[in-house]
Amino acid sequence: MANVNIAAQLEKTCSKYLAHYAEQEVASLVSFPKQFDYQHVLVIPAFQESVQFIERFIASSLAEQQCLLIVVVNQPDSDFGQQHSQVQVDLERDILALGLMLWQQDNLRLVSLVNSSINPQSNSAVLLVNRYTQPIPAEQGVGLARKIGADLAADLFLRGRIVSPWIHSSDADAHLPDNYFSAHSTENIAVTHLVEAKIAVATCCNFYHHSEQPKIHQANKLYETALRYYVAGLHFAQSPYAYFTIGSILSFDIYAYCQVRGFPKRSAGEDFYLLNKLAKLGTVLYIPEVTIKLDARPSERVPFGTGPAVKSIITLTEQARDYTYYNPKVFIELKTCLLAFDSLWQYRDEPQIWLKFLPTITQQALENIGVLSFITKQQKASKAQFDKQLIVWFDSFKTLKFIHALRELGLNNIPLEQALAKAPF
Numbered sequence: 001m002a003n004v005n006i007a008a009q010l011e012k013t014c015s016k017y018l019a020h021y022a023e024q025e026v027a028s029l030v031s032f033p034k035q036f037d038y039q040h041v042l043v044i045p046a047f048q049e050s051v052q053f054i055e056r057f058i059a060s061s062l063a064e065q066q067c068l069l070i071v072v073v074n075q076p077d078s079d080f081g082q083q084h085s086q087v088q089v090d091l092e093r094d095i096l097a098l099g100l101m102l103w104q105q106d107n108l109r110l111v112s113l114v115n116s117s118i119n120p121q122s123n124s125a126v127l128l129v130n131r132y133t134q135p136i137p138a139e140q141g142v143g144l145a146r147k148i149g150a151d152l153a154a155d156l157f158l159r160g161r162i163v164s165p166w167i168h169s170s171d172a173d174a175h176l177p178d179n180y181f182s183a184h185s186t187e188n189i190a191v192t193h194l195v196e197a198k199i200a201v202a203t204c205c206n207f208y209h210h211s212e213q214p215k216i217h218q219a220n221k222l223y224e225t226a227l228r229y230y231v232a233g234l235h236f237a238q239s240p241y242a243y244f245t246i247g248s249i250l251s252f253d254i255y256a257y258c259q260v261r262g263f264p265k266r267s268a269g270e271d272f273y274l275l276n277k278l279a280k281l282g283t284v285l286y287i288p289e290v291t292i293k294l295d296a297r298p299s300e301r302v303p304f305g306t307g308p309a310v311k312s313i314i315t316l317t318e319q320a321r322d323y324t325y326y327n328p329k330v331f332i333e334l335k336t337c338l339l340a341f342d343s344l345w346q347y348r349d350e351p352q353i354w355l356k357f358l359p360t361i362t363q364q365a366l367e368n369i370g371v372l373s374f375i376t377k378q379q380k381a382s383k384a385q386f387d388k389q390l391i392v393w394f395d396s397f398k399t400l401k402f403i404h405a406l407r408e409l410g411l412n413n414i415p416l417e418q419a420l421a422k423a424p425f
Contacts, residue, residue: 010255014158017258022151023144025129028105029155036102036110037161038068038125040181042168043149045072045142048084051094053172054126058098058113061178063122068162069113070127070149071095076267077135088132095128107131108152127152141267146247150263154254166203167257169271171248175293180205183290184251201256201282202275205249206289209306211296219313220296223306226325226416229423233331234399236425238338241396243284246306247271249292256281276396322415328423330406333362334399341394344375345386351375365405369398 018026042062044053054071057063073088073095075081096111098118102125103110109128116122129148136144146169153167166184170176182188189200209220227244234242250271260277263270275284296310313323340358347354351372355363374393378386394402407413414422 010259011158014154014255014258017261018151018155018158021261022155023148025106025108025148026151026155028108029152029159031103031105032110032156032159032161033103034161036125037163038156039066039163040166040168041068041070041153041156041162041164042170042176043070043072043146043153044170044172045074045145045149046088046091046172047074047076047081047142047145048087049091049172050087051091051098053174054095054098055118056175058116058118058122058124060119060176062176062180063113063116063119063124065124065181067124067181068127068153068156069124070129070152072129072131072145072149074129074131074136074145076138076141078138081132081135081138085132092128092130092132095126099126107133137265139267140265141270142247143263143266143268143270146270147263147265150257154258157254165254166251167254169247169250169252170292171294173295174248175295177290177292180290180292183287189285199282200253200285202250202252202278202284203287204244204246204284205251205287206291207244207246207249207294208291209294209296215314215317216296216310219310219317220306222313222323222416223309225420226323229325229416229420232425233326233328233334233423236423237331237335239334239399240391241276241279241399243275243279243286245272245275245396248294250275252278253282272396279396280392322417324413325416325419326403326407327411327414328419328425329411330403331423331425333359333365333406333411334402337362337366337402338394341387341390344390345381345383348375348379348386361406361409361411364409365402368405368409369401 054069057069073092075085075088096109099111099113099116101109102112107130111126111128113122113124113126129152131145131148150167150169153162156162157165164184168180168184184203209224211217211220231242231244247270252274256278259281260274264273266273278284316323336358340354344354355366358366374390378389381389
């Protein structure tokens, strides 16, 4: 009976989210044909992309596993988007040419990929979303594009058109392996991850970048090393927010997605902020047995992230300058801080005494990010409540602010090679 009540509550939460916070495209699904249903759903935003990633999907065994591929063809309402508008027109035309159109409503088109000439065993479809005729506000960027796709996926799940409760989020530059969907089955996650699977709200897959161009390949390899170093540092510090925040390798539970009100509408960092919210509901699992190949390419489509970082690294290399990253000492300080949190509640009336037990730089960093204000607001909380709220407050974003505060106080970035050599993790 308890499980039935929980399921009903989750469904109610999702219905409320879709009714009040979902994007306008969801309303068009009222007429979605009941005879079409799918086992899996995969969401990919596409800006300045060719049809090659769709053809690659069709050629793979994933297309044989009854997947609905939601492709949000979008462009920003800025001059940058208008310069490339023909690319989106061409992509929509080429996707429509790949199969048979089954349904259309407003800016949505459902295209069957069954018995495709590329793969006769294909039994999937593409739900094509046109968000270039009505461009996306530039400041909402890829975050809104992902939200549109994920909102459509959540609505179709509640309508019974999608079976799996996982929304898979990726990008056009990702090569997804054959075990991508099967690794996310309830049975497989339960066997592989045991107790953690009970509270799994999201997953991150393994990954690597590749380019045939040596200069781009090396720059991506360096950036990828930095990403792995950062997550390793968080693990070393025993942070509950130690996971990769890469939109191409992300999957999440539909109920949890609705509980946190979906992707934030941001031009970059939408994956970081979504995971930051999801991690407060449960576990973000790392699935090392699923390895996704990412095409390494510099990009100007987002203000920060892999593409801009790679461009920056290439420039540094050409200028014979080092690529610098976080000093490993920041993770040592982070570990000291997190361990000290265990005793903070008992000093809540005199937090300055608690702070004196910490290194001076950590004291100052915590004060700089507002720890005293947090403590003041939790004066009447029990220890259990206090500790829970402390972890919620000192989340992935606050952890990053703490690290940046340490950097501003003297723990400057150092060449990545030196950081790797000095790190105790």
